[in-house]
Amino acid sequence: MNVLTRICTCAKQPTTKQCSVSTATATRPHTRDRICSLFRQRITSRLRTASPPSADTEPLALAFGHPHGAGFIGAGADGLLRAALTEALTSKLGVSWVIATERDLRSLFDDAFNDALADQLVPRLHVAETLEDIVERLEFEADVIRALSVNDRPALTASTVLWFTAPGPDGDVVHEAMQSWPGTGLVPLIAGPWPYGPTYLVDSDGPRPLPRRPINLLTAQQATTKLQATMAA
Template sequence: MTSPSQGLTATSPQLSVLAPSTHGRRGSEVSEMSAERDHTVRVMPTGARLLYDIARPVHSGIVGAYANEWLRAAFVEALLSDERLPDIVTTHHDLDMMFCGQFGRVLLNHFGERLHVFEALEDAIEHLETRADDIRSGQGGPTIVWFATPGNDADVVHQTIEYWAGLELIALLRGPWLYGPNRHPQPSHRPTHRTQLFTAQPVNDSITLLQAGA
């Protein structure tokens, strides 16, 4: 079981360029120079806890230029490093948006019954309502993380969230959300005054992590 301190981070490989002489420099100064030359980001498990630190309350709009990157990082975290082992509910459209169309059908089967991907938002909502009924009837069930794009169906999405009142549902909603808070995540490597920082991860690295963790 992954410890609560694990999540997502990034490290950067050095570029193959000639570096100025560092003779006589302290080790920290050399590291700073190397960091300034880095342009590529690779993602590895770390201590970020997006689903705990930003996805509160249980439904939140994710907006801004880096919304897609944040949603992708949260998706990977939910499947690989959340010790609650939540189920994930989403649509093929949202999955294609998060992974730029590179989330293959083969990878869909790697996570067994934890990953539920539907053709349409309506199908995902019907599934969620059925799951809520099952839990209330005493069958139990895991926490569910729902990735969705409400669009013109924000009222229906809100009704579904209310239907889950008192149960373990985290709804992460792409775009402005009229019924709750809206988060504006920013990559941690960019200078910013915002506190909602995260580590942006490239699509290929996200897929590599999922393949290794499946």
């Protein structure tokens, strides 16, 4: 597997967002308690359908996922993304629910992904019309998690969300949404190159295998010292 890691050199201004749920209910404790109770039940229900994976059963989405998102390019990129999404939607390991736009799903599945199939996958799959709709949904979910985290155990908000997206020139929108998510439970898989995290090159027959021998990563000093020692021998 080849990993092309790209570094974004552009400086971005941090975005300040208000926690709408906690702010709206700060002066209404009864309303807040009711909202927290409802969403605690919903999150707990999600966790029951997402068992923690072992090393041997780690889902592809988590194996390739990265805290800053991961991009996929190459002849086999779409095939790997289809495999990761299919596994996440049919298995109860690792991923609690999946979110994507209808356009991105139809593009990835060559229009074989229809409304009837999407309805069968609810509530594990949430299909949005636009990228903006997804961002709004994730912001709301993040607000709920923050509100529940004030007095509740963190385990109740530990659901993992798989976000499949092909943002194109709107990658900065995806990146900002990732930064506002509390914790590391958001796993974005991006179709195309990704400047904020690793980009995987996938051949038509799958990811390129890593070398079977251990790899020692060298600092500049270690490398030059080894070169000098070899030349002096």
